[in-house]
Amino acid sequence: MITVVVAPGHLAAGVAVPVPEEEVHHLRVRRGAATDPVRVVDGCGTVATGALEWQGKDAAVRVEHTERVPAPVPLVVAAGAGDRERFLALIEKATELGATLVVPLATERAASVATGVRASHRPRLSRRALEALKQCGGAWAPEVAPPEDLTHFLARSLPAARWLADQGGSDEPAGGAGPLALAVGPEGGFTEEERDRLLGAGFAPVRFGPNTLRFDTAVTAALTAAWLARQRETHGR
């Protein structure tokens, strides 16, 4: 079944929801019968099914059924605002693995990455989250923040369980079964001062593999570790 993404707040049974322009092209390429059922997600927990209706070059979905998917456990990912192609991959993986918020961190070493994430890239990053959501079958896309510095990030209301991806850290990640904040440095890592601030804010150094991981690998690995911890808790293991 084809999935399309629409803006939040429009999905209700009986309503004809206009399909955004960038989605129409995708639909046209994969166009089947006009009445093929279509899955519609808004990235905020509403999943609908309906029938595709073409009106000339425009398309709409006549919603037949909607479902609310409960909000996922808060999983905050803060990663150095490094290379934007890597960051786009990171956003994709974070979406697949259930992150609820992704914050590009404007750290000292990220600043020297010529291809680093800037505030102007935010629409593209958010778009990638929605594309990943279509692929992975989820209902909630992570919010993608504009780049912010450590002071702003640490001033947020963050989950109590906090991991700092760190090759020198513990290989016993604890506390990952509930709400979690994860901090991952950019290429070259956090500076000692940044690391000290994160440690001071309760981020526990954890490692997720035998070697030093690229920052996008570390995010995928850490979110997997958190998911496995949730499953173990669910099953009482």
Place this chain on the structure above:
Amino acid sequence: MITVVVAPGHLAAGVAVPVPEEEVHHLRVRRGAATDPVRVVDGCGTVATGALEWQGKDAAVRVEHTERVPAPVPLVVAAGAGDRERFLALIEKATELGATLVVPLATERAASVATGVRASHRPRLSRRALEALKQCGGAWAPEVAPPEDLTHFLARSLPAARWLADQGGSDEPAGGAGPLALAVGPEGGFTEEERDRLLGAGFAPVRFGPNTLRFDTAVTAALTAAWLARQRETHGR
């Protein structure tokens, strides 16, 4: 410290090991004093340190010290020979997370991926593994096989513990602490027939996250799960 990769079999104390041409450029960009210590890896478990010697446009490392790193636990990754850019990312992640062999699987649905991995891409895939090895600080790069079909793959001598990444699978990955074979479908997944053959060969369906994962995400997640299982076993948890 700068790391360079050389072909296996040359690293011994006192020897001046020529630096391959593609590495020389990298060294020139980052060129420091001619006697800066350099780390040299061969991807097959030998790690050396030595001094850089420039001879005109060429460079060599005068090896001072070598160390043998024990071979890692066998971790075989077979993944659908899908989009090659994703496969390159997969190779990078597999290297960071300690895979010992990566097999691109020529499956039915991979065949229809226009940008899929072909036999001619093997040098580029192997090169990416060595690049990742330099970054991650490891000593062993995975062998990268040319694309092969399921019949050839299943005729290999594979580890007894076998996981099939499958969103409908168990969330209790078992047996991941030792030698392991992992099978991941390409875009669109394995066909039912391919899946049946893998199940028949003892591959247990396992899922690694809340949603359907892209194949490169699934590889990273599965290797992380295996690593965590090894740590738990090491610590007797």
